[in-house]
Amino acid sequence: MVNELGSDIATAVITEFNKLNAKSGKPTTRSNGVKEWTVLAGVVAITSDSKITPITLATGVKVLPDKVRSYSNGKVVHDMHAEILALRLFNYFLLEEASNLPSAWVERYHNQVRFRKDAKLALFVSEPPCGDVSMNYLSSLLESNDSWTSSSTEGFYRGRNHFDQLGVVRTKPGRTDSLISYSKSCSDKLCLKQLTGICNAATSHIFEPIYLEYLVVNNVDTADFDRCFKNRFQTENGHYLKLLKYKTKAYEFHKSDEKEPSPLSLLYIVPHNLLQVLNNGVKNGAFIKNKAPKPGGESIISNKSFLQKLTRICKVNESRYSQFKAFHNTRQAIKQEGRDLLQNWRPTSIDDFDL
Template sequence: MTANPDTIAALVLQHFDQLPAKRKPLVRDNGVHEWVPLSGIVAQGKDGKLTCLSLATGMKCLPHAKLPRAQGNVLHDWHAEVLAIRAFNRFVLDEARLLLSGGPSASSPFLRWRDESEMRVSSLASSSSSNGDSQERQHQERQQQMSEGSVGATTTGAPKWHAQPFAWRDDVALHMYCSEAPCGDASMELTMAAQDDASPWEIPASLLSPREEEALPLGPGSNASFSPSSSSSALSTAAAATAAAQVQTLGPLPGRAYFSRLGAVRLKPARADAPPTLSKSCSDKLAQAQCTSLLGSLASLLVCPSGAYLESVVLPRSQLSDTGCRRAFSGRDRGGRMAAVEPYSDRWQGGYRFREFEAKATDHEFKWSKRSVEARVGAEKGRLAASNLAVAWTGHGLEEATLGGTIQGRKAFDIKGASFASRRKLWALSLEIAGMLGLGMVQSREALMSKTYGEVKRSNLLQARRQVKQDVQAGALRGWAKNEGDDGFGL
C-alpha cells in the first residue's frame, strides 16, 4: 500500500527540523527573512515503514561560463530537488560500500546482491577473460575507442551491458517530497496565476530554428501551447503523441519567460537578470528520471536501475497543479508530453523503462517556504529574500552546507571544497567500491578507472542509459541542451 502523502511530508520536515540552526534560513541583520525550498527522498519498506534517505535545500545553479573551472569540485545545480537526488545517489553508494564491508552474511534493507541469472553482458563486456594480457589489451582498445568517440557504438539490437552487482530491492518503494512546485513546466499554471497580465508573450524568431519558424508561424495572437483538455478525460493515444511532439518545436526556454508556452523544456534560472545556464528545469529533470531512474551514471555502473524509480511526488496542496503535473510528467493515458517516449520504452534494455510517478497533495507546509515566511512577516517588498545557502543530508549521517556549489567556508572551485554529492566525490567513491568487488567486476572497475570523467560517462557499459536519454530528449523533451564543460577532469 502506498504511503500517505502527509506521512511522507511529515518525515522529511521532521528530519530537517532536527538539523542545526546554522543549516536553516536566517533573519538577516537588516531584518530581512530568508526562505528556501526543501526536497527529500523517502523509502517505503514492504512493512510500510518509512525511512528518509536524503534531503536538501537550495534554489540556485552554476552559470554556464563557470563550468570549465568546476573540475568536478563544484555542484552545477543545487535546486532542492536536484540536490536531494544527488544526495540519494551518495546514500546508495555508501549503502553498497557498507554491504561489501560487512562480508558475505551482510544485508541491507535497501540494496541486494544480484545473482548471475539476472546479469547480462554485451559481447564487448563478456569477451573479457581472466588472462591479464587480454584484459590489458581490451582496456587499451576501449581507451582508443573513447578517444575516437566511438564508445557506445553497438550493433543494432545487440544486448547492452546489464551486469551491475547490486539492485534496489523490489519491495522498497521510493517517494519524493518537495515544498515547492518543481520549476519549469509543472509550475506554469501557478506562474500564470501570479501574473498581473497573463497574456501570452510573442515567441521571438531568435528562439526558433529556420525549420521550426516555418512550421510554427508564431506571432501576436498565436500561441502554439501544449494544452491538455481541461476535462478529466485523457487524450487518445494518437492525440497525446501528436500534442507531445508539437510542444517541442522550440529550443529550451529561459526560466519563466513565455510562460504561456506549455510543455516546453526550460532552463534555469527563473530570473531574467541572472547569469545564463544550461541547467534544465526541475520539471524536465524529474520527467527524464521517470525513464532513467533516480540513479546517475556512476551509481548505474554498480546498481541496476530497474527498482530505483519514484512512485510518488508529494507537493503542498497550494503548489500542486493537476493540469501542470499531468502535462509535464504523464504519458498517453493522461495526455502528457511523456507519451512521446512510450513507443520506445518497450525496447529499452538494462532495466530501464518509463515509469510514471503520481503527484499527490499534502496539507503540511514547510516552515521556511516562501508562503510560510510571508504569513509570519508579511509580503511587503524587501522583507523576504531567498537563502543563498544549500544544505544536503543523507541517512548515513552526512551533512553539509554549500554556497555557490562549494562547501561553506571553502574557497570557490578548490578541491577541498568539493561537496559529498559532487562529481569528483561520487566518482572516487564509485571507484573505491568497484575495487572492493574484486576481479569478478572487472568491467565496472575498468570503466571507472578511465582517465577523465567524460570517458567514464562515454563508457560502453552506459550505452543502455545513453539510449534512454537519447530517446527521451529526441521525443518528449526535444530541445534539451547538453550542459557540457566539466568532464575533462581526472581523479
C-alpha cells in the same frame, strides 16, 4: 486532492528537517531584519510494512552559470535546486551503502547491486518544481495574465519566459538578466528520470535502475502534472510518477515576496546522520571566485567525489570522466531517447576531469 500517504510523507520529511540543530544552512533572519526562504526536498522510502523512512533532505534555490564548468574540474555542484540535490544525495547514500555490505537498504543481485525490492521511493518538494509543471501556478500569482514578451533564446525557453507556452523544455534560472546555465528545469529533469531512473553516472555503473514512485507536492493541478510528466513524454518504457498532495503547515520557510532566497543549501542523509552545507556549489567556506574550490572544498555530491567513491568499490578503466560517461552506451541511448521526446534539450558544457 489531499492524500493521507502524501501528508504522512510530507510530515516525516519536515519533522526531520525541523529536528536538525544546524549552526548554518537553514534560512535565517538577516541583520537588516529581512527573513530568508528556501525550498525543502526529501527522498523517502516506503517499505512493505508501511514504514515511512526519510533518506535524504536538501534545501536550495540556486543554479550556477554554465561558464563555471570550464574550471570546475568536477568539484563544483552546478544545480542546487532542492529536489535535484536530494536526488544527488540519494546517489551518494547508495554508494555508501554499497561500500558497506551487508546493508539494510541495498543488496547484491547477480553482477550488480539493487535497492531493496519491497521499498517504493517518493520525492517530497515544498514548492512546485520549476519549469512546465508549475507554469500555470506561477501565472496565477501574477497581477497580469499577459505573456512575458522575452523571446526564447537559441531555440529554448529560459525560466518563466512565455508562460503561455506549455509542454516545452525550460532552463534555469528564472530571471532573464542572469547568466545562462543551460541547466534544465526540475520539471524536465524529473520527467526524464521516469525513463532513465534516478541513478547517476556513478551509481548506474553498479546498480540496477531505480525509479521514483511518487512526487509529493502541493499547488499542482492534475492537468498540469499529466501534461508535464505523461502527455508530452509518451513512451512504453516510462515509469510514470504519481502525484500525491499533502496537508501540513509545519514548514515555515516557504517562498514569499517579503523574504529573500537563502544563498546556502543544506544536505542531510538521515540514516547516516551526515550533514553538509553548500555555498556556490562547494562546501561552505571553500568558495573561490572563478576557480575550483579550496583543496578539500568539494561536496560529497560533486562528480569528482562520486567517482572517487565508486573507484573504492569497483574498477574503473577509463581515464577521463567524459570517457567514463560515454562508455555506458545503453544508458546514453536511454537518455537520448528521453531528450528526443522532450525536444529542444540543449546540453550543458562538459565538466570533465581525470579519474
